[in-house]
Amino acid sequence: MYQFNYRKASSVEQAADLRANADDGVYLAGGMTLIPTLKQRLAAPSDVIDVGGLDDLGGLDVGATVRIGALTTHADVAASSEVRNALAALSDLAEGIGDAHVRNRGTIGGSVANSDPAADYPAAVVALGATVHTNRRSIAGVDFFRDLFETALEEGEIITSVEFPIPARAAYAKFPNPASRYAIVGVMVAEVDGTVCVGVTGAGPCAFRSAELEAALAGGLSVAALDGVSIPSGNFNSDLHASAEYRAHLVVVMARRAVAQLA
Numbered sequence: 001m002y003q004f005n006y007r008k009a010s011s012v013e014q015a016a017d018l019r020a021n022a023d024d025g026v027y028l029a030g031g032m033t034l035i036p037t038l039k040q041r042l043a044a045p046s047d048v049i050d051v052g053g054l055d056d057l058g059g060l061d062v063g064a065t066v067r068i069g070a071l072t073t074h075a076d077v078a079a080s081s082e083v084r085n086a087l088a089a090l091s092d093l094a095e096g097i098g099d100a101h102v103r104n105r106g107t108i109g110g111s112v113a114n115s116d117p118a119a120d121y122p123a124a125v126v127a128l129g130a131t132v133h134t135n136r137r138s139i140a141g142v143d144f145f146r147d148l149f150e151t152a153l154e155e156g157e158i159i160t161s162v163e164f165p166i167p168a169r170a171a172y173a174k175f176p177n178p179a180s181r182y183a184i185v186g187v188m189v190a191e192v193d194g195t196v197c198v199g200v201t202g203a204g205p206c207a208f209r210s211a212e213l214e215a216a217l218a219g220g221l222s223v224a225a226l227d228g229v230s231i232p233s234g235n236f237n238s239d240l241h242a243s244a245e246y247r248a249h250l251v252v253v254m255a256r257r258a259v260a261q262l263a
Contacts, residue, residue, distance in 0.1 A: 001038050001039050001041065002038070002041060002044040004038075004044070004045050004046060004047060004048050005022075005046060005047045005048070006047075006048050006050065007022075007025075007047055007048065007049045007050065008049075008050045008053065009049055009050060009051050009053075009054065010053075010054075011054065011056070012051070012054060012056055012057070012135050012158055012160065013135075015027065015049050015051050015054070015158060016135060016156055016158060018047065018049045019047075019049055019156040020156055022045075022046050022047035022049070023046040023047070024044075024045050024046040024047070025045060025046060025047040025048075025049050025156075026043070026045040026047070026048055026049065027049050027051050027113075027158065028048050028049065028050045028051065028052060029051055029052055029070070029071060029107045029109055029110040030052070030071075030073065030105045030106045030107040030110050031052075031105065031110075032098075032102055032105055032106040032110065033110065033114050033116065034048070051071070051158065052071065054071065056069075056160070057069050057070045057071040057109065057158075057160055057161075058070075058071045058072055059072065060072060060076070060077070060080055060082065060083060062080075062082040062083060062085075062086050064166070065163050065164060065165055065166060066083055066086050066087050066090065066163070066164040066166060067161050067162075067163040067164075068083075068108050068161060068162050068163075068164070069108075069109075069160070069161050070107060070108065070109025070110075070158075070159045070160055070161055070162070071107050071109060072107060072108050072109075073103065073104055073105065073106060073107055073108075074094045074095075074097045074098070074102070074103040074104075074106050074107075074108070074111075075094075075100075075103040075104045077090065077091060077094035077108065078091050078094040078095035078103065086166050087128075087164060087166055087167070087170065088170075089124070089167075089170035089171050089172045089188065089190070090124055090128075090164060090170075090172075092171075092172055093120050093121065093123070093124055093172045093186075093188070094108075094120075094121075096120065096174065096176070096181065097111075097120050097181065098180065098181045098182075099181065102181075108121055108162055109159040109160075109161075109162070112125060112132060112144070112151075112159060112162060113151060113153060113159050114149065115145050115146075115147075115148070115149050115150060115151045115206050115207075116149065116182075117148055117149075117201070117202065117204065117205055117206055117207075117237060118177070118182035118183050118184070118201065118202045119182070119183070119201060119207075120172075120174065120183055120186055120201060121162075122145055122199070122201050122206065122207030123172065123183075123186050123187065123188040123199040123200060123201040123207055124164065124172065124188050124199060125141040125144060125145075125162065125164075125199070125207065126141050126142055126144075126145065126197075126199040126207050126208065126209050127170070127188040127189070127190045127192075127197045127198060127199025127209065128141070128164045128165055128167060128170065128188070128190050128192060128197070128199070129141055129142065129165055129192055129197065130162055130163060130164045130165070131162070131163045132144050132159055132162055133159070133160050133161045133162070133163060134153065134157045134158055134159050134160055135157065135158045135160055136154070136157055139152050139153075142209065145206040145207045145208070146206065147205050147206055148205040148206060150206070165192060165193075167190040167191055167192045168191040168192070168194075169190070169191050169221075169262050170188060170189065170190035170191070170262075171188070171189055171190075171258040171259070171261035171262050172186065172187070172188040172189075172258060173186070173187055173254045173255075173257035173258040173261065174186030174187070174201075174202070174254060175202075175250050175253070175254055177241055182202070183201050183202035184202050184241055184242050184247065184250065185200070185201070185202040185203050185242075185247050185250035185251055185254050186200070186201045186202050186254065187199070187200050187201075187210075187213075187251060187254035187255045187257075187258050188258065189213075189217070189221070189255060189258040189259055189262065191221065191262075196214055196217040196218055196221060197209060197214060198210045198213040198214050198217070198255060200213075200251055202237075202247070203236050203237065203247045203248070203250070203251050204235055204236050204237060205235070205237065210231065210251065210255075212229055212230070212231055212232075213226070213229065213231075213251070213252070213255050216229045217259070221259055221262050221263065222259065222263065223256050223259050223260050223263065225259075226252060226255055226256050226259065229252055229255075230248075230252075231248040231249075231251045231252060232248065233245050233247065233248035236248055
């Protein structure tokens with residue numbers, strides 16, 4: 001691990017100022033990605049700015065929407081009876097993230113900001129049409145993920161919360177890596193305002209909506225509607241865990257399983 005300056009922020013405003021005045025600053029929330037990256041010397045920031053103690057970035061608010069503070073852990077989302085009653089698919093998704101250590105330290109804000117291609121939350125963000133709120137603005141979920149570890153966040157911008165509309169119904173299914181529980185492929189199918197939306201994670205460089213699956217399910221949420229659907233694999237990830245072609249196959253399989261849950 002390289003030497004760096006550790007800064008503990010007492011407010012969102014101070015965190016932003018510390019980042020602006022650092023040569024190469026990074027934010028630390030749960031640390032589930034940053035700390036292993038630092039330990040492996042894959043990053044050498046000048047300053048690590050700890051936002052983990054900011055109460056303004058925590059909490060759950062369930063009403064007409066489900067609004068989750070950026071520092072809310074996966075375990076808290078999974079355990080919340082309010083979230084489960086309003087949006088069970090999101091609770092199920094959170095419950096299947098990593099292991100107990102990751103669920104109790106990892107945060108929704110950190111997961112979304114990182115745009116890891118195998119993270120679970122991004123599938124829900126794009127499928128449900130969530131809104132990512134920051135200290136500067138609000139960003140539509142469908143516009144948030146740009147590429148591998150790349151988002152619409154500007155330099156120094158801090159996610160404050162993620163707000164999910166409550167769908168008529170939704171379900172999430174994933175094919176997990178047996179060791180890490182990361183999604184080799186994860187698919188969320190949701191009916192939002194009468195429209196079927198399908199969010200995919202794990203397959204490509206970042207989460208995306210599948211036009212092919214949405215078109216197939218537009219006439220009704222049935223497993224049979226996905227018979228014969230083929231997903232192009234040209235831009236998909238290919239690694240030691242799964243080839244691009246296998247991931248394309250899994251996208252349809254996981255979509256079928258999600259639709260079966262709804263049925």
